[in-house]
Amino acid sequence: MSKDAILSAIRRGLKRGPLPADQRAMLDGRLATHPRHLIPARSRVPRPEQVALFVRNVEKEFGSVARVAEAKDVPGAVADYLAAQNLAPRFVLAPHPDLAALPWSDRPMLEFEARRAQATDLVSVQHGYAAIAETGTLMLPSDPARPTTLNILAETEIVVLRASRIAGAYEEAWDLLRAERQDATTGGFMPRNVMLVTGPSRSADIEQTLELGAHGPRRLHIVLVDDDPAALPAS
Amino acid sequence: MVQITSPAFKQNVARALADAGLQKALGKAKGAFLQRRAEAVARLPEFEQLRNIGRDIKNHTLANLDFYLETFAANVERAGGTVHWCSTAEDARAAVLEICRKAGARTVTKGKSMISEEIGVNDHLEKHGITPVETDLGEYIIQLRKEHPSHIIAPAFHLNREDWEADFRRMHTDLPADRVFNERRDILTEARTRLRDRFLAADVGITGANFLIAETGSSVIVTNEGNGDLTQTLPRVHIALASIEKVVPTLEDATSLLRLLARSATGQDFSVYTTFSTGARRPGDLDGPEEYHVVLLDNGRSNMIGSEFQEMLRCIRCAACMNHCPVYGVTGGHAYGWVYPGPMGAVLTPSLIGVDKAGHLPNASTFCGKCESVCPVKIPLPNTMRHWREREFERHLTPAAMRRGLGLWAWFAKRPGMYRMATRAAIGTLSLLARGKGAFRSLPLAGGWTKGRDLPAPEPGGTFMARYAKMQRGG
Ligand code: SF4
Numbered sequence: 025m026s027k028d029a030i031l032s033a034i035r036r037g038l039k040r041g042p043l044p045a046d047q048r049a050m051l052d053g054r055l056a057t058h059p060r061h062l063i064p065a066r067s068r069v070p071r072p073e074q075v076a077l078f079v080r081n082v083e084k085e086f087g088s089v090a091r092v093a094e095a096k097d098v099p100g101a102v103a104d105y106l107a108a109q110n111l112a113p114r115f116v117l118a119p120h121p122d123l124a125a126l127p128w129s130d131r132p133m134l135e136f137e138a139r140r141a142q143a144t145d146l147v148s149v150q151h152g153y154a155a156i157a158e159t160g161t162l163m164l165p166s167d168p169a170r171p172t173t174l175n176i177l178a179e180t181e182i183v184v185l186r187a188s189r190i191a192g193a194y195e196e197a198w199d200l201l202r203a204e205r206q207d208a209t210t211g212g213f214m215p216r217n218v219m220l221v222t223g224p225s226r227s228a229d230i231e232q233t234l235e236l237g238a239h240g241p242r243r244l245h246i247v248l249v250d251d252d253p254a255a256l257p258a259s
Numbered sequence: 260m261v262q263i264t265s266p267a268f269k270q271n272v273a274r275a276l277a278d279a280g281l282q283k284a285l286g287k288a289k290g291a292f293l294q295r296r297a298e299a300v301a302r303l304p305e306f307e308q309l310r311n312i313g314r315d316i317k318n319h320t321l322a323n324l325d326f327y328l329e330t331f332a333a334n335v336e337r338a339g340g341t342v343h344w345c346s347t348a349e350d351a352r353a354a355v356l357e358i359c360r361k362a363g364a365r366t367v368t369k370g371k372s373m374i375s376e377e378i379g380v381n382d383h384l385e386k387h388g389i390t391p392v393e394t395d396l397g398e399y400i401i402q403l404r405k406e407h408p409s410h411i412i413a414p415a416f417h418l419n420r421e422d423w424e425a426d427f428r429r430m431h432t433d434l435p436a437d438r439v440f441n442e443r444r445d446i447l448t449e450a451r452t453r454l455r456d457r458f459l460a461a462d463v464g465i466t467g468a469n470f471l472i473a474e475t476g477s478s479v480i481v482t483n484e485g486n487g488d489l490t491q492t493l494p495r496v497h498i499a500l501a502s503i504e505k506v507v508p509t510l511e512d513a514t515s516l517l518r519l520l521a522r523s524a525t526g527q528d529f530s531v532y533t534t535f536s537t538g539a540r541r542p543g544d545l546d547g548p549e550e551y552h553v554v555l556l557d558n559g560r561s562n563m564i565g566s567e568f569q570e571m572l573r574c575i576r577c578a579a580c581m582n583h584c585p586v587y588g589v590t591g592g593h594a595y596g597w598v599y600p601g602p603m604g605a606v607l608t609p610s611l612i613g614v615d616k617a618g619h620l621p622n623a624s625t626f627c628g629k630c631e632s633v634c635p636v637k638i639p640l641p642n643t644m645r646h647w648r649e650r651e652f653e654r655h656l657t658p659a660a661m662r663r664g665l666g667l668w669a670w671f672a673k674r675p676g677m678y679r680m681a682t683r684a685a686i687g688t689l690s691l692l693a694r695g696k697g698a699f700r701s702l703p704l705a706g707g708w709t710k711g712r713d714l715p716a717p718e719p720g721g722t723f724m725a726r727y728a729k730m731q732r733g734g
Contacts, residue, residue, distance in 0.1 A: 027344035030557045034325045037564025043326055055474050058509040061312045064305045140545035159529040168543035176488045194514045210338040214475040216541050220533040225485040229397035229415050230443045232288040240485020
C-alpha cells in the first residue's frame with residue numbers, strides 16, 4: 025500500500041518508528057491551540073486606523089470602497105456605483121438574510137435575483153463575512169447564503185461589508201470562523217471554501233507586465249457600512 | 260510527459276544563449292520580479308524575522324511529517340473528501356485517470372500545478388480520450404505551443420508579446436485573422452473569452468496546492484487570475500494534486516508562510532486569490548464540487564528525509580531563487596531539461612529523477628549565494644548543490660576535467676577560511692576581467708569549469724559573504 029510505504033520511508037529517514045503517545049499528545053496539543061506566530065505591527069493600530077488601513081490597501085490593489093453610514097444606504101450606494109461605471113442596474117444577489125432585509129425598493133431601477141451566479145451574470149452583490157486590514161483582503165467563506173460563484177463568475181463584484189467585521193490580521197479572521205462556524209456534517213469549523221480576496225483578478229503572464237481583468241472579476245467594489253462607532257474616522 | 264533533457268544541459272545552455280527571442284524575453288522579465296520583490300520586502304519590516312519563522316515551521320513539520328500527513332488525511336475524510344496516497348508518478352497518473360473515468364469525464368479544466376507537470380497528467384489523460392485544458396494564462400499558451408513551463412510561477416517567462424499574438428492568430432482560427440491586438444490586455448481578453456465555455460463544460464477540475472493544512476484537512480491555492488477558483492468550483496469533481504511536503508500543521512502556520520510567499524514570488528503583499536478548499540459541497544450549498552479528492556504524491560521525496568537534501572523540502576515554490584539567479588537569467592528554464600529550473604531545480608531534480616540524469620545541474624551555479632539570500636525559508640541552496648557535486652564526484656560520473664576542478668574546489672570548500680581568502684583574492688582579478696560588463700563567458704584558471712556557465716561579475720562591496728557579514732553587522 026502506498027500509504028504505508030510512504031509513511032515508513034518517512035520514518036526510516038527520521039530514524040524512528042511511529043511517534044510515541046506522549047509526543048503525539050504534544051502535537052495534538054499544538055493543533056488544538058494553533059499558536060500564532062509573529063504578527064506584523066502594521067495592523068496593530070487603533071480601530072479607526074485599522075479601517076483606514078483596510079481601505080488604503082484595497083485601493084492600492086485596484087479595488088474601490090464606498091463608505092455608507094447605515095445599512096439602509098446600501099441600495100443607493102450600489103445603484104450609484106453601477107451608474108458611475110455605466111453598468112446596467114441588474115445583478116445576482118447573495119441569498120443572505122441581511123441582504124434580503126435591505127430597502128431595495130428605495131431604488132426601483134435595480135433588478136436582482138437571489139441565487140448562485142451563472143455565466144451570464146455581469147454583476148454580483150456578495151455578503152462580506154470579514155476582512156483583513158493588513159493587506160486589504162476580504163474573507164469570503166462559502167455557505168448556502170454566500171455562494172462561491174458570486175466571487176468568480178461576474179465581471180463586477182460588489183461586496184457589502186460591515187466595518188465591525190474588519191480585523192487587523194488574518195489570524196483574527198481565522199478566530200472569527202473558529203468561534204462562529206460549526207458544520208454539522210463535518211464536525212469542523214471550516215466551510216467548504218474560504219476565499220481570501222485582495223483586489224480584482226489580474227495576470228502578469230504576458231511579459232511579466234500586470235494587466236487587470238483575467239478570469240475573475242475585473243472590478244471589485246466594497247460598500248462599507250460604518251456600523252462600528254469605535255472605527256469611525258476622527259472628525 | 261516532460262522529456263528529460265537534463266543530461267544535455269551544456270548543449271541546452273549553448274542553444275539558449277544563441278536564442279535571440281529568449282534572450283530578449285529574459286532581459287525584459289528579469290528586472291520586473293527583482294524590483295517588485297525588493298519593494299514588497301521593504302514595506303514589511305518584519306520580513307527577515309518571518310523568514311526564520313517560515314524555516315522553523317517547515318522544519319517542525321518535516322520532523323513530524325508522518326504525523327501531520329495522517330492528521331491531514333483523517334481530516335480530509337472527516338470533511339467528506341478522499342485522499343489518494345501515491346508513491347510514484349505512475350500511481351498518481353492512474354489515480355487521476357480513475358477519478359476522471361468514474362466521473363465519466365470528457366474534458367478536464369486545470370489550474371496551474373507543477374506536480375501535474377512532474378507526473379505528466381495531460382498526456383496520460385489525452386491518451387485515454389480525456390481532453391485536459393490548461394486555464395492559467397501562461398499555461399494556456401504553453402499548451403497551445405506544446406511546450407513546457409520555463410518558470411515555476413510564470414510558465415511563459417520565455418515568450419515575448421509577439422509570440423502570444425502569433426500563437427493566438429494561429430490557434431484561434433475562427434476569429435478574424437486581421438484583428439488587432441493594441442495592448443496586452445486584448446490578448447488577455449481573448450483568452451478569457453475562449454476559456455469561459457471550457458470552464459462551464461468541464462466535468463472535472465484539477466488544481467495544484469500551495470499548502471495542505473493538517474488541522475482542517477484543507478488544500479490551499481494561491482493565484483491572481485481566478486482561473487484556479489473557476490476550475491475547482493464549477494465542475495462536479497475537484498482533484499487537488501499535492502506532494503507530501505506541502506502539509507503544514509495549522510491555519511496560523513500557513514498564514515505565516517503566506518506572508519512570505521507572494522512577497523517573494525511576485526512582489527505582491529498578498530496574491531489576489533488565496534483559497535482554502537475543505538471537502539465537498541455541504542448540504543444546502545448552491546455551488547461547489549460534489550466530490551473532493553487529494554492526490555498525495557511522494558515520488559522520491561520521502562527518501563530526501565534524513566538526507567543532506569531534507570532542507571529542500573521546505574521549498575514553498577516562490578521562484579525567488581531563479582528570479583535572482585545569474586545562470587537562470589541567461590539560460591532560461593528550458594535548459595535545465597526537466598520540470599524544475601533554477602537553483603531549486605538544480606537541487607530537487609537530481610533527487611527526483613536521479614543524479615545520473617541531472618548530475619550537471621548542481622554545477623550550473625556560480626555559488627554567488629543570491630538564491631539563498633532571498634529564499635523565504637532559508638534553504639542553503641549553494642551548499643546543498645555542493646552535496647550533489649560531492650556525490651557525483653564520488654560516483655565518478657563527472658568528466659575528468661570537471662573532477663579536477665571540483666577536487667580543488669571541494670578542498671577549498673571544506674576549509675571555509677581558505678575559501679574566503681581565495682575568493683577575495685580572485686574577486687580583484689574578476690572585476691578587472693569583467694570591466695563593468697556584469698558577466699563573464701570565460702575565466703582563466705577555471706577554463707573548463709566556467710565554459711557553459713555565466714559567472715556574475717562581482718558587485719562592488721566584495722564577496723557575497725563579506726557583504727552579508729557587513730549587513731549582519733548593520734553596515
Ligand atoms: S528554494 Fe526557496 S527561493 Fe527557491 S522556490 Fe523554493 S522557497 Fe522559493
